Amino acid sequence: MFSAKIKVTLRKSILDPQGKAVEHSIQSMGFSSIADTRIGKFIELKIDTSSEEEARLVTDEICRKLLANPVMEDYSFDISKMNGEKN
Amino acid sequence: MFSAKIKVTLRKSILDPQGKAVEHSIQSMGFSSIADTRIGKFIELKIDTSSEEEARLVTDEICRKLLANPVMEDYSFDISKMNGEKN
Known part of the structure; x- marks a missing residue:
């Protein structure tokens, strides 16, 4: 049994409005040092x-x-063998 | 300058209907060996x-x-120093 951890991200050349919105929220919380926020999906199976x-x-x-x-x-993605398995 | 890669996942005890839907799609593609699919968010900044x-x-x-x-x-999350920076 293996576990796969998959990251799906928008290509660098594609605008990421969701990331921009989150970045504005972060900056309005007072963290002015944050830049280039991008949002993707994380899938485990x-x-x-x-x-x-x-x-x-x-x-x-x-x-x-x-x-x-x-x-x-x-x-x-990263593939890792799951603990407690012998195969 | 540092890069942060953040994973936000639903707790194990919370039902994940989006993950279930994706898992059904995967299985209907013929991959019957897939289980426990869960979807989260991946944020880079x-x-x-x-x-x-x-x-x-x-x-x-x-x-x-x-x-x-x-x-x-x-x-x-993982924090990593970005290439090409001296500080």
Whole structure:
């Protein structure tokens, strides 16, 4: 059993109005040192397989086909073996 | 200048209907080995300070006061020094 932690972020060239709104809120709280705030998605899932290579391939396919919009978004992920498992 | 990468996730005890919907989509694509899908937010921001300790304190305060709902959500973050900076 593996755990995948996936980050989906807007590409740098794409405007991020949600990030801008959050940045304004942060600055209005008095933190003037904050810049370049960007908001993305974080997805966690478990993959029931004994092969890390297969877990990686499955996660990549799920990101490409479902979780990320390839025109506007980039994704990255970490795969880790879950504790308490022997396979 | 430091970069903070923040993850805000629903607490384990809170139902995540968005995660369930994504999980059903993944399974209907043929990936039956996927379970426990949960969706959170990923926030990146830059902090203009020369002290890692200050960057950490500022980020923690922003998470507590603005980014995470302390009743329903947990947060974690990594602080890293940005390349090309000497301070």
